[in-house]
Amino acid sequence: MTKRILLASALALAAFGASAEGVSYAIDPSHTVVLATWNHFGYSNPSANFGQASGSIVYDADAPAQSSVQVTLPMSGLASFVPKLDEHLRSADFFDAGKYPAASFRSTSVRDLGEGRLEVTGNLDLHGISKPVVLDVKLNKAAVHPMSKAPTIGFDATATIRRSEFGIAMYVPMVSDEVQLRITTEASAAAPEAK
Numbered sequence: 368m369t370k371r372i373l374l375a376s377a378l379a380l381a382a383f384g385a386s387a388e389g390v391s392y393a394i395d396p397s398h399t400v401v402l403a404t405w406n407h408f409g410y411s412n413p414s415a416n417f418g419q420a421s422g423s424i425v426y427d428a429d430a431p432a433q434s435s436v437q438v439t440l441p442m443s444g445l446a447s448f449v450p451k452l453d454e455h456l457r458s459a460d461f462f463d464a465g466k467y468p469a470a471s472f473r474s475t476s477v478r479d480l481g482e483g484r485l486e487v488t489g490n491l492d493l494h495g496i497s498k499p500v501v502l503d504v505k506l507n508k509a510a511v512h513p514m515s516k517a518p519t520i521g522f523d524a525t526a527t528i529r530r531s532e533f534g535i536a537m538y539v540p541m542v543s544d545e546v547q548l549r550i551t552t553e554a555s556a557a558a559p560e561a562k
Contacts, residue, residue, distance in 0.1 A: 389427035389434055392520050392554035396420050399552040401440060405530075406543035415456060417470065419444030424554045426520055428509065431479040436487060440470045460537045467494050475499075487524070493533045502526045502550070518556040525549055 401417040422438030442464035447453050457464035474489035483506035491500040507521040526548045531539055 389425040389430075390518065390556050392424045392426065392518070392556050394420055394422045394424065394438060394552055394554045398521075400550065402549045404547045404549070405545070408541050413447065413452075415445055415447035415452075417442075417445055420552070422471075424520065424522070424552075426509070431485055432477050434477045434485070435474045436489070437473045438471065440472075442468050442470070461535050462494060470494075472500065491528065491533075494535055496533045498528075498532055500526050500528055507551075512555065515555060519553060520555075521551070521553045523549075523551050 396419050399418075399420045401420060402414050403417065404412050404414045406412055417440040419441050420438055422436065425433075425435045427433040442457055442462055445453060445456060445462070445464075447456060456462055459466075470491065470493040472489050472491050474487050476488045478486040478488075480486055485504040485506070487502040487504050488499060489502070490497050502524040503526065504522050504524040507523060509518075509520045511517065512519040528546050528548065529544045530536065530546050531544050536544070
């Protein structure tokens with residue numbers, strides 16, 4: 368038991384503070400939420416979750432600016448909590464999921480703002496259009512997960528996009544052009560082998 372704890376501690380030190388290179392973490396879709404919120408004719412602020420995310424985060428604790436992220440969001444994972452609205456959002460009026468079955472984000476630069484805050488710039492590919500987007504990111508925690516025993520990392524992020532820039536302009540401006548994105552994600556590296 369002691370040997371396993373020492374191994375996990377050594378792996379955590381390598382993953383989170385003593386490595387010269389970034390560690391790659393696989394995004395956990397069951398603990399990742401990409402929530403889009405917009406204004407509906409001034410009355411309400413509905414939201415939709417873009418679930419089933421997949422991708423990876425490379426995080427370098429010693430040099431956060433060397434970090435990166437890439438994520439894919441299938442339109443099949445879109446859920447607004449209203450089935451008829453889900454159908455409409457997936458239709459050609461909005462995301463046209465039949466033609467564009469996924470959205471993706473790939474970082475191009477990471478700026479370390481200190482105290483666990485990062486500015487992540489990247490390209491968002493949505494509805495067949497690629498545009499730069501800036502994420503305001505906060506590191507929540509980097510530690511060995513108590514259940515999986517794997518090095519695990521968690522972030523929150525926010526951004527604002529204009530959907531019309533991606534060719535999704537139905538009902539603008541009555542339904543807001545600006546869409547707020549709130550993201551929370553958990554990602555894990557490979558767990559150490561039991562000894």
